[in-house]
Amino acid sequence: MSEEEVEAAGWDAIEEQMRRLYGPQEPKHYAALLPYMLGGKDPLNGISAYKAELPYPHWHFVTFGFSELYEKESDDPEYSGYGFELTFRLVRSADEQEPPAWAMSLLQNMARYVFSSGNFFASGHHLDANGPICLGADTRLTALAFTDDPEVPAIDTPNGRVEFLQMVGITADELEAMMSWNTNSFLQSAQEALPGYITDLSRDSLLQKPGIAEAVQEGIERDGSNTGFFYVDQLEWEPGKSRLLNKAPAALIMGAKQAGTVAKLLRGRLPKNKELTLNSQNLAVILQLGEETGYEEGEKFVRISLSEAAVQELSTTLRPIEGEYKLFTAKNLTVRVRKTYIKDQDGNVVETIG
Numbered sequence: 001m002s003e004e005e006v007e008a009a010g011w012d013a014i015e016e017q018m019r020r021l022y023g024p025q026e027p028k029h030y031a032a033l034l035p036y037m038l039g040g041k042d043p044l045n046g047i048s049a050y051k052a053e054l055p056y057p058h059w060h061f062v063t064f065g066f067s068e069l070y071e072k073e074s075d076d077p078e079y080s081g082y083g084f085e086l087t088f089r090l091v092r093s094a095d096e097q098e099p100p101a102w103a104m105s106l107l108q109n110m111a112r113y114v115f116s117s118g119n120f121f122a123s124g125h126h127l128d129a130n131g132p133i134c135l136g137a138d139t140r141l142t143a144l145a146f147t148d149d150p151e152v153p154a155i156d157t158p159n160g161r162v163e164f165l166q167m168v169g170i171t172a173d174e175l176e177a178m179m180s181w182n183t184n185s186f187l188q189s190a191q192e193a194l195p196g197y198i199t200d201l202s203r204d205s206l207l208q209k210p211g212i213a214e215a216v217q218e219g220i221e222r223d224g225s226n227t228g229f230f231y232v233d234q235l236e237w238e239p240g241k242s243r244l245l246n247k248a249p250a251a252l253i254m255g256a257k258q259a260g261t262v263a264k265l266l267r268g269r270l271p272k273n274k275e276l277t278l279n280s281q282n283l284a285v286i287l288q289l290g291e292e293t294g295y296e297e298g299e300k301f302v303r304i305s306l307s308e309a310a311v312q313e314l315s316t317t318l319r320p321i322e323g324e325y326k327l328f329t330a331k332n333l334t335v336r337v338r339k340t341y342i343k344d345q346d347g348n349v350v351e352t353i354g
Contacts, residue, residue, distance in 0.1 A: 043111035080160035119353035169199035225268030235280035256354025257340035267331035
């Protein structure tokens with residue numbers, strides 16, 4: 001083996017894994033014009049797109065760059081780089097000869113998120129895109145789920161283990177259902193309606209199908225929610241204040257966009273004796289079941305205990321509508337919901353929630 005082949009051992013291992021699936025097919029390959037380390041805008045070294053025919057024609061993308069493609073650089077001997085590469089399956093029309101450019105842009109955007117934040121994806125994760133996954137498209141797919149690619153198992157390379165995570169386009173209500181239950185369980189319940197987890201921009205919500213909706217509801221009631229951490233853009237805590245004749249209750253403040261989801265997560269976590277942590281850039285709010293409602297304040301966190309009655313009241317009354325939600329079961333705590341303003345890339349408000 002030449003020195004060049006040794007240096008590209010990670011890249012070669014990915015190509016070999018795809019070759020097991022597609023044989024001698026030469027994929028469409030798109031390389032970054034300027035390497036990211038030299039100031040380029042695209043973190044991924046390349047993206048390959050294969051033509052797949054089953055269960056129906058689609059593009060099967062695979063990335064090169066989340067893992068270590070050349071020499072071993074990280075200190076983790078077990079995993080290569082971030083330990084994964086992304087795949088993405090997208091419906092392909094009969095006369096389509098080139099994969100859509102937006103799909104490559106989406107994969108590069110995922111890489112920018114990972115490289116800039118240090119956060120990585122794993123099977124069972126989900127991500128709200130806050131708009132169509134294909135910019136400007138008339139589609140209901142506004143979020144992404146991540147699961148193990150059913151046809152591309154993990155591999156051990158000279159640089160460590162690499163898993164292949166398939167990115168799946170999902171609707172807003174599907175995202176909410178996954179958060180209220182479990183991403184992989186939801187996808188498994190939808191296998192017949194979403195074979196191969198192929199993304200189709202024109203599809204409707206899977207929850208329109210009674211069988212899937214029933215399975216999801218049964219799963220939520222049986223298992224509760226697997227979402228223990230939830231990022232909330234607008235999240236504040238206002239301590240209680242003493243007044244002349246009484247004390248003003250403490251206030252948990254959040255944006256309307258996530259208030260409805262918080263209500264469902266409360267219902268899916270706390271009655272199962274599972275904590276729920278709401279995170280923002282400056283604050284962590286840990287919600288747990290307690291005998292009575294109370295709170296403990298820290299420098300950058302608040303731990304709130306909610307009684308069973310308070311959980312029931314808050315989870316049924318909290319709505320994505322601006323206002324104050326007083327708890328009759330807990331006079332020492334209130335929840336305030338503020339409007340959420342969704343902005344485009346130029347900072348213009350395109351949607352107001354609440």
